[in-house]
Amino acid sequence: MDILLLILTVPFAFGVFMFLMPLHFKFLQKLHIVLSVIVSVILLNAVGKVVHGEELSMFHNYIFLDSLGAIFLSLIAITGLLVNIYATTYMKWELEDGHVNLKEVKNYFALSFIFTWTMSLSVLCNNIAFMWAAIEATTLASVFLVAIKKDKKSTESGYKYIVLCSIGLAFALYATILLFSAANGKFDGEAMLYTNLIANAESIDGMALKLVFVFALIGFGTKAGLAPTHTWLPDVHAEGPAPTSALLSGVLLKCAMLGLVRYYAIVANGVGFDFVQDVMIVSGTLTLFISAFFLIRQHNVKRMFAYHSVAHMGVIAFGLGVGGAIGLFAALFHCAAHSFTKALAFCSTGNIARIYGTKDMTKMGSMIRIAPITAVLFGIAICSLVGVPGFAIFVSEFLIFKAAAIGGQYLLMGIFAVALAIIFIADFSHFFLASFGKVEGEVVHNSEMKLSENLPLIALAILIVAFGIWQFDSFTLLLDESVKSIMKK
Amino acid sequence: MANIIDIIAVLMMVTSFAVFGLRQYRHSILAYASQTLLLVMIFLALYFKYGTHELLIWAGTAFIIKVLFVPMYLFRLVKKLGLVVEDEPVGGFFISPVVALSFSLAVAMMLYKVFLHFSLFQDVLPLYAASFIFMMGIFGFVLRNSFIKQILAYCLFENGIHLSLALMAYSSHELVEIGILTDAIFAVLIMSVLAKRFYAAYGSLDTSKAVNLRG
Numbered sequence: 001m002d003i004l005l006l007i008l009t010v011p012f013a014f015g016v017f018m019f020l021m022p023l024h025f026k027f028l029q030k031l032h033i034v035l036s037v038i039v040s041v042i043l044l045n046a047v048g049k050v051v052h053g054e055e056l057s058m059f060h061n062y063i064f065l066d067s068l069g070a071i072f073l074s075l076i077a078i079t080g081l082l083v084n085i086y087a088t089t090y091m092k093w094e095l096e097d098g099h100v101n102l103k104e105v106k107n108y109f110a111l112s113f114i115f116t117w118t119m120s121l122s123v124l125c126n127n128i129a130f131m132w133a134a135i136e137a138t139t140l141a142s143v144f145l146v147a148i149k150k151d152k153k154s155t156e157s158g159y160k161y162i163v164l165c166s167i168g169l170a171f172a173l174y175a176t177i178l179l180f181s182a183a184n185g186k187f188d189g190e191a192m193l194y195t196n197l198i199a200n201a202e203s204i205d206g207m208a209l210k211l212v213f214v215f216a217l218i219g220f221g222t223k224a225g226l227a228p229t230h231t232w233l234p235d236v237h238a239e240g241p242a243p244t245s246a247l248l249s250g251v252l253l254k255c256a257m258l259g260l261v262r263y264y265a266i267v268a269n270g271v272g273f274d275f276v277q278d279v280m281i282v283s284g285t286l287t288l289f290i291s292a293f294f295l296i297r298q299h300n301v302k303r304m305f306a307y308h309s310v311a312h313m314g315v316i317a318f319g320l321g322v323g324g325a326i327g328l329f330a331a332l333f334h335c336a337a338h339s340f341t342k343a344l345a346f347c348s349t350g351n352i353a354r355i356y357g358t359k360d361m362t363k364m365g366s367m368i369r370i371a372p373i374t375a376v377l378f379g380i381a382i383c384s385l386v387g388v389p390g391f392a393i394f395v396s397e398f399l400i401f402k403a404a405a406i407g408g409q410y411l412l413m414g415i416f417a418v419a420l421a422i423i424f425i426a427d428f429s430h431f432f433l434a435s436f437g438k439v440e441g442e443v444v445h446n447s448e449m450k451l452s453e454n455l456p457l458i459a460l461a462i463l464i465v466a467f468g469i470w471q472f473d474s475f476t477l478l479l480d481e482s483v484k485s486i487m488k489k
Numbered sequence: 490m491a492n493i494i495d496i497i498a499v500l501m502m503v504t505s506f507a508v509f510g511l512r513q514y515r516h517s518i519l520a521y522a523s524q525t526l527l528l529v530m531i532f533l534a535l536y537f538k539y540g541t542h543e544l545l546i547w548a549g550t551a552f553i554i555k556v557l558f559v560p561m562y563l564f565r566l567v568k569k570l571g572l573v574v575e576d577e578p579v580g581g582f583f584i585s586p587v588v589a590l591s592f593s594l595a596v597a598m599m600l601y602k603v604f605l606h607f608s609l610f611q612d613v614l615p616l617y618a619a620s621f622i623f624m625m626g627i628f629g630f631v632l633r634n635s636f637i638k639q640i641l642a643y644c645l646f647e648n649g650i651h652l653s654l655a656l657m658a659y660s661s662h663e664l665v666e667i668g669i670l671t672d673a674i675f676a677v678l679i680m681s682v683l684a685k686r687f688y689a690a691y692g693s694l695d696t697s698k699a700v701n702l703r704g
Binding site for chain 2: 062127129130132133136137140143144147150151152155156158159160162163166167170173174177178180181182184190192205208211
């Protein structure tokens with residue numbers, strides 16, 4: 001059976017299957033893990049085929065998997081699996097504490113497969129209108145993963161999420177329509193297909209392409225969390241359950257960014273790279289400084305990480321803005337590095353909230369004594385987020401500096417350094433507040449989580465360090481091929 | 490035929506103002522249903538003018554989903570929650586429509602010229618109407634506080650996009666329209682569920698009360 005057909009059917013079928021299962025937690029827990037593993041194996045199998053040079057496409061090339069898509073599909077597979085495994089532990093705690101009931105847990109597990117399905121679909125679409133529909137569907141599929149409870153805060157976060165993302169994505173749909181009408185008839189072949197559009201970008205009207213990119217930036221940028229339309233993100237990521245925040249930040253934002261990268265590639269090849277780079281520099285700088293400003297004021301650990309998501313989307317935008325082969329490589333690498341890091345960060349907030357019964361870092365302290373493994377995992381996430389050498393995010397941030405230096409963009413290097421310095425100071429002050437000193441509030445759970453409960457987090461930490469110190473040939477190959485496809489070299 | 494298309498386009502603009510401005514939910518939903526019926530009529534008129542078979546199918550699906558299903562669902566929601574009149578919008582009931590109308594007219598004036606340059610159909614007024622309705626929807630989100638009015642605002646800008654799609658990209662694969670429509674229906678359904686929750690949690694549909702997550 002075609003591997004792409006499996007990706008298009010299996011996660012959805014598993015989601016429906018999960019909805020029909022009996023209300024028995026241990027059974028649901030095991031089933032969720034097994035089905036998540038199967039989904040990830042299928043996704044990674046497809047990625048493996050791309051690494052080995054196979055060209056995957058179906059439905060008259062409407063669905064395809066290129067090297068660029070394979071990078072993001074591997075994030076859905078790896079980060080998604082580890083977060084889904086952690087979700088079974090997290091939901092057990094929520095169930096024990098009476099925050100959710102068994103039916104809500106079952107719905108949560110089922111919806112997470114539908115969510116995985118929509119994200120995978122968005123990565124596989126060669127038809128840009130399908131891609132838009134799939135990205136919009138990711139919002140719809142994840143609303144009730146965020147608003148799992150029915151209280152005021154949960155409802156408010158769900159409301160803000162769907163409303164702001166829908167408005168933003170409407171602009172992306174206009175970008176899609178405009179791109180199609182500007183390209184239609186300008187070349188042989190269907191003008192809705194990304195592969196045709198990038199191959200014939202030079203023949204499309206330049207002014208139209210510029211307007212298309214501005215609309216796409218507003219649209220996909222809203223979904224990806226780029227300033228100034230990022231305002232939904234801190235509320236939604238801070239309020240949802242920890243695994244949801246990890247999935248949204250670790251994977252979903254990257255899928256929206258992929259949408260933007262595809263438009264970046266088409267427009268850059270049509271009107272030249274200078275235009276898209278200038279726009280992305282402005283967007284990236286604005287995003288970095290706005291998020292750094294809010295980051296420094298945060299005491300809610302999840303809200304802090306949410307602003308981090310905004311900041312790191314800014315880093316990706318900045319990488320795309322610096323441009324060149326190294327800048328693009330760095331931006332794409334950052335998508336993976338941030339995915340692992342932010343998944344670990346948000347999952348560790350699940351442990352932390354269990355220990356202190358609060359997300360307020362001013363009421364924490366002495367975590368290193370109460371739960372040393374969680375404190376170390378939290379520390380690894382923080383170290384990677386601020387770009388300490390030896391951790392994954394350092395690699396991409398260093399490469400962005402390198403790309404800027406090679407291009408003689410010294411002013412950009414300075415701006416980037418200042419923004420990262422603010423983030424560095426904010427993060428370590430928060431980390432020390434939570435991990436050391438004496439406890440300011442109360443300790444609800446005065447011990448470390450079980451090793452089995454921490455395993456997915458440990459795996460994420462290993463990935464962060466591994467990507468920081470090691471070069472994985474398969475992954476580098478995908479990155480190189482993606483950069484070549486964007487630059488048409 | 491050109492005159493009929495233009496007349497329908499103008500009527501669509503008038504109904505979008507009605508959806509935005511009418512205070513009673515039932516009237517507002519009726520205005521939306523009327524607008525969508527006009528959208529179906531414009532698809533049919535374009536089909537007769539240009540012989541584009543695709544738009545005949547689009548008219549059929551839009552009639553079932555957007556003229557019948559969505560308004561009926563919203564009527565049911567309003568009835569279930571026992572709502573009659575919407576909450577006070579930003580700037581009050583008078584200023585809010587004036588601001589939306591003037592800005593939508595201005596933005597549509599800029600946008601339609603760009604769209605006209607690349608559009609498959611060179612019908613000026615419908616292209617202008619599509620941009621205007623889209624902007625009225627955007628302003629509906631910004632200026633109206635009622636959750637139900639915001640759902641209707643979503644429906645409005647979705648109608649604007651639907652009309653743009655028909656004028657600028659009718660020749661795209663039929664699955665494109667189906668995908669976009671499916672998203673729109675699910676969005677309305679999910680927003681309706683959230684509206685019910687919102688009403689249960691806050692005791693009203695006034696979204697300006699949603700201020701628990703600032704910072």
